[in-house]
Amino acid sequence: MTTLQPRSPYSDAELAALYPPTLELQRVQILLRHGERTPVNARFKNTGLPVHWPYCEAARNFRYVILSADRSWDTLHWKRRLETFGPNDAPALAAGPNGEVDSVCQPGELTDRGRETTLALGQRTRNLYVDQLGFLPASLDAASSHTIYLRSTPIQRALESTQQAFTGLYPPASRAPDLQPPSIVTRSFQDETLYPNEGACKRFAQLSAAFAERTAELWNDSPELAYVNKKIGKWMPKESPIVKVDSHPRLSGIMDTINATLAHGPATKLPSEFYNKQVVANIDRICTEEWFVGYQESNEYRKLGIGGAVGDITQRMVEHVSGKAGSGSDAGGDFKLSLSGCHDTTLAATLTALGAFNALSDKWPNYTSSIAFELFRRKDRPATPVTSSTGAIWPSKEQTWWSSLFSSSSSPPTTSPSARTPIHDMSTSERGRLDDYFVRLRYNDRPLTLPFCQQAGRHLEGDEGLCTLAAFKEAADSFTPKNWKAECSMNLGEPGLRPVVERPPGL
Structure with missing residues (x-):
């Protein structure tokens, strides 16, 4: 719920099981939640909690x-x-x-503690993929600069967390002196799909409001919230004296302040009642349902909330396999590992949409949580030739950022025709390229099994956690929007809750 307590590095036996000699690791895409931060709003000043935190x-x-x-x-x-x-x-x-x-600190700003934990995440990533597996080079120079692709939402704490994680992965001493500065790809707020974007997607905002209203109806008068009120209700403001899902502050806002204070020093703590184990558990349980149960019950919710991000991850896998990595407008070249700074809502939404997170029982993602999407190939399959490294995070030594503005390139590259095409619409030869490729997800270094991949033929024999790329793409296709912006403007005013529950793929 707050600071992540990472597990120890994998043992030799665990490494042998997770990375068997019959498979070759091809590409890793990591979604990382930002590190510890201050609350996004000043709350509970009446408890003596300082408005201004000195942790930046x-x-x-x-x-x-x-x-x-x-x-x-x-x-x-x-x-x-x-x-x-x-x-x-x-x-x-x-x-x-x-x-x-x-x-x-500013409200919602990444703190010194948050910088430490995201730096440590980068160091753990280096230990696994550089020191233990030898998958990444130990140092970066002009020849290997395309190895890493950096992406972030436009929210500052996510951007800074990406920078910290990259520094842990490749500290300054491991970068060649003449290496160009790294590129970090971002989008404008109205185009961002790396988190559930209510501000830019009107229909998703309506769906979110509908599920939040239902959660309030289910829980506002529950014994669980009655217990929370008994413990902390005396500190609620006079205009909203009872803790509710939709009180002011909202229950999720109360959780935000509890989590932020738990992660920092004694000078910024709430009264002890806020940290009562049952209070914390009840708030986490209800807020997790409010924010994420929609991904378990509505395919439209999955599509508009996180389908674009999962579609991007899947597209990059398909482009790599087809030898067309870097051909898309946002591909980043044929990188080996990507780091994408994002949010708790990104991680829980992604896992829930794929059936690997239960909004009715699992816990809210900790600060600095991460999901690693690993792509493997059978070693007896010929390597796919890579035709482009366009979009690497470093420009070449011969081309500065200024000269690139006046590039003589005749036209922008076009997206691979099969990269976003649903698997059922792909040709036989296109589908055949996916054979012998497998996908595994690791959430905070814990391997996951996707329900859709448990059926025979959808995973590597003997290991349900290694989903075939074809099966993973089929699952992702089921909630990848064809045109996110257009679909965000559809069904406006229609009911957000439907009588038929549409479960994630495989459930």
Whole structure:
């Protein structure tokens, strides 16, 4: 529910079972939740919880790109201080509980603790894929720069977590001195599908509201919330004195503050009743249902909430297998490992849509949780020739970012015709290219088994956790939208809840 306690590295026996000699690891795509952060809103000030948290040392060390008078690029080293209202509305510097003014965090900002844990995630990733498996090179230079692909949502804490994880994976000493700066791919908010995007998808917002309303009807008068009220209700505001799913603050907002305080120091703690084990368990249970049960019951919810992100992951696997990696507009070249900074809602939505997470019993994802999508090939299958490395995270030494603006390329590349095509619409030869490829998911280093892949013929014989690529694509196809933006504008005003429950593939 809060800080992740990672497991120890895999033993030799575990490595031999997870990465058998008959299979060759081809590509890894990692979705990582950002690290620990401050609450997105200041709540429960009446308990003595400080509004301003002094856990952002990065605020002392910002470096931004600036244009100098001679038209060259330089960096400005500066530190941030926040201003707020003082007595009689006079301006005053925001300060932490002990008077700190130079390390004060913004709401929802990645904290020093969050930087530490995402750095550690990158270090664990290096230990597995570099030190134990030898899958990635120990260092990066111009020749190997295409190895890593970086992606993030446009939310700052996700971007900074991606940077921290990459630094753990390839610390400065492991990068060649003349290596160009890495590219991190982002999208504008209205185009982002790496998290369930209610702000840009009107129909998904309606669906979310419908399931949230149903959760409130089911739980507001329950014994579980009555117990929560008994313990913490006295700190609720007068205008909303009872803890409810849809109170102010909402139950999910209360959980946000509990989680953030649990992850940080003693100067920013709530009263002990907020950490009562049953209070925490009840809140987690109800909020997880509110936010994620829609993925268990509605295919439209799956499509609009997370189908675009799962479709992207699947597309990159198919493009790699077909030898057309890098041909799409967002492919990133034929990378070996990608890191995508995202959110708790991304991870739980992805797992629930694939049937690997139960919104009625599983726990909310911890800070710095991750899902690794691993693509394998039978070793007796000839290697697929790779025809392009367009879009690697580093530009070549011969081409700077400035010169790339004036590239003489005649036209942008087009997407592989089979990359997004549903498997049932692919030709026999296209489907044949997927043979002998397998997909495995690891959630916080725990291998998962997808329900859709348990049937005979849909997994590697003897290991249900290794789904055939064809079966994985079939499952993903079932909730990958054909045109996300267009479908976000469909069915507006229609009921969000339908009488027939549409289970995830395989359930």
